[in-house]
Amino acid sequence: MFNKEYDVIVVGAGHAGSEAAAAAANMGCSTLLVTMNLQNIAQMSCNPAMGGIAKGQIVREIDAMGGYSGLVSDTSAIQFKMLNKSKGPAMWSPRVQSDRMRFAEDWRLRLEQTPNLDFYQEMVHGLIIENGRIKGVRTSLGIEIKAKSVVCTNGTFLNGLIHIGDKQRGGGRAGEAAATGITKDLIDAGFEAGRMKTGTPPRVDGRSLDYSKMVEQPGDEIPGKFSYSDETKPLSKQRSCYMTYTSNEVHDILRSGFDRSPMFNGRIKSLGPRYCPSIEDKINRFADKDRHQLFVEPEGWNTVEVYVNGFSTSLPEDVQFNALRSVAGFENVKFFRPGYAIEYDYFPPTQLQHTLETKLVDGLYFAGQINGTTGYEEAACQGMMAGINAALKVQEKEPFILQRNEAYIGVLIDDLITKGTEEPYRMFTSRAEYRTLLRQDNADFRLTERSYKLGLASESRMRKMEEKKEKSLAFVSFLKDTSVVPEEANPVLADYNSSPMKQSDKIFKIFSRPNIAMDDVRKFPGVEEYIQENNLDTEMLEQTEIQVKYSGYIQKEKNNADKLNRLEDVKIPKNFDYSKIKSMSFEAREKLNKVQPTNVSQASRISGVSPNDISVLLVYMGR
Known part of the structure; x- marks a missing residue:
């Protein structure tokens, strides 16, 4: 079947894998997308929405770069909102509520119509690595498929373990098996691995809810859209979401299950997203709050399935059910499925270069939750960048790297590989020091020309x-x-x-x-x-x-960015030995030797490296 060597193999077809495959194929590379289930391409595993604070900026950047996320978000949207309109434009963030089934369908159809892209459904069980270079992948059937480069976008599937109360089962997502084998191959190759956790709320039957007891949350009166192209149009009609609240009664019911909660009885040892805590974590950490918001979000235009945003949980299913039945409007609720937590393997992203290529294995790229991030948008932009750089490497061209003053994508990747992360990384506008430059309205000004030169933007x-x-x-x-x-x-x-x-x-x-x-x-x-x-x-x-x-404000930030870029130009030799600079702090030498920054600007952003350490480094380098 596979007697050819592909330019790029993408492992996994979530948001990262889909964008990676699209980018590599559209740049002219022979590309293979391998996934465990072709019916679940670009599946929205958690909430049925795209965008939001800072995330909306990322989707706009992906669109300006010629990616598909903005287009698919527009065609599958059921509601549009521009968040933070009461604040300055640096904070404005577009968000759409999506039709989950249409979203996945549109992604698949777009990928099927993309030239140079092949598909194969099977689990990738291992990586073929020879002399520090990637040579291809090995499937669970023992098939070896050769490639010049490989992009791993495994999401939550690497040794995934699902928790519901005191019950556990292997899985990468509800109803889908975990992926095994890749972690072992990477550890054998010298990679450091870790575990992270995320979670999802129950899905319920909208016919069993009483919306009259909730607060309606309509979309914008004049809706916008994500894509800068004329291919999509703003919504002519929208579906409303709704808001309700927990109560002390709900909290008491939830607490009754804490002794069976994997969050509190030690079964889950890994860290979850700080800014998207489970409902049990909320009532434990914020015991003084007598209620928390819940957003009741429809899963599509016609389905009755509803997503209960704000009620992520791994408590036993009976506790989840009884607690939700005490929420206003949920008195007669019927479950489609309970919420759960999932633990999975990730690889600390300090093991990557700015291109998302690994430092240890030539031609191997990581994107998405394998790098310790959370969120569709964060995954998608990493996938796009990994796909672009895998293609450029195969074509023997210069890598494509976005700086912190050019895109939120640049901020995200620089944060990951420079600072690393010990908890699921989520993008916020506060992470970008040049957010006045990086607005959602000007992503096309910032990135379309660069994408056009790559052959992506039309x-x-x-x-x-x-x-x-x-x-x-x-x-x-x-x-x-x-x-x-x-x-x-x-x-x-x-x-x-x-x-x-x-x-x-x-x-x-x-x-x-x-x-x-x-x-x-x-x-x-x-x-x-x-x-x-x-x-x-x-x-x-x-x-x-x-x-x-x-x-x-814009001019002031441009001036500050120009100063930063001067340090970007001060390159540091590859494999530089910082231990010989004795006048630098021990912590700085240790961190710098581990991260191996490519320039002085990146070195200055490493946690534990002080301005004095940078001054010493500049003197040592004759600057």
Whole structure:
């Protein structure tokens, strides 16, 4: 069957594997996607949603890079919300509620229509490694498939163990077997491995719920979308989610099962996501809270299955059921399946290079939860980057690396390989020191041209981005050059108790004032005519408003990023021996020898390395 050597083999077809396979194949590499179940490609194992705080920015970046996550999110969406609109644009984050079945179906169909991509359903049981280089994979049937590079995206399947109360069973996801063999091969090759935990809430029958006792959570009145392309359109109708609360009664029922909880009786020893705790962890850690929010999320347009967001748990099924029946609106709830926790193997990401290629085995890449992350979006962007770099390596081209000031993707990967993680890593806007530059609205400006040069973003995407950029900048110039007299501006300013003008001034300066919005500026003479004559769409107007309102902050961050990039240019030789720099702290020498940073900027971000240590390093390197 497999008498050819593939350029790239991708192991696993979750969000990371799907993006990795798409990227490598679209870059012209012969690619094989191997998964245990072809019916579950890009399965939403946990909540039926994409995006959210910082995660929405990542999906936009994937889309700007020519990935599929944004497109699939749009075509399978049942609700759209732009979160944090009350804050500055650096915090705005798009999120969609998805139709779980449509999401997986659309992903599969897109992959099937991708040239250069083959599929095979079977468990990968081992890796073929010879003389420090990957040579292919070995399946559970003993079939050896050769490849020039391999991307491992195993998710929660590596020696996965599912916990429900005091019951345990092997599995990588409900109803699916765990994957074995790969961990042993990697440990034999010298890799360090660890265990992590994640969890999921019960799924229930929506027909058994009383929504009149809950608070409705509709989507945006004017919904947006993820993809910058014209291939998808905003939703014309939406489904609502709902919100309800736990209570002291619910908490007491949950506590009654703590003695059978694997979280508290020692069966689970690994760490779970800090920012997505189980319901038992919440009531234990926040004992002073008499209630917690639960979000009741439909799983699709037509299905009655409902996801109970906020009730992730590994308590015994009877405790889960009795506790949920005490929640307002859930008095007659029927379960589709109980919640559970899952433990799985991961490999500390400090063992990777910025390309996501492993340091120990040439041509082997890791992406997704195998690196200690949590979340569809975090996995998808790693998969895309691993697929891109695996393809570039096969093609003998320069690697593709995004810096921290270029993308949230760059922040995520740099955090992982520089700092490592001992708990499931989740992206937040606070992790990005240049978040004013890394907004969801300008991901196409930042990344489309780079993706176009890789052969991923299409010509039409490139032209669309250039038009948006040119027209937005031209409109900013128009506002800087056009004046308005007090009689025309003061009525608008009075609406916001803003100081009246005493003489003519540029519209740009008035627009810069707090509370003055684009709708106000459009009332000034000549502005609406300019917008209509130049066919400025909503995205162009939004981009213009942000450039006017936040130009000072944006410039300040650009200046800071330029300073950082100077340290990026100070390269450190491969396998540099830090132990010989005696004037550097012992901790710094130990951490630097372990991580082996490629430049001084990366070295400065390693936990335990002080500014004084960096000064010593710069002196030692003649800088």
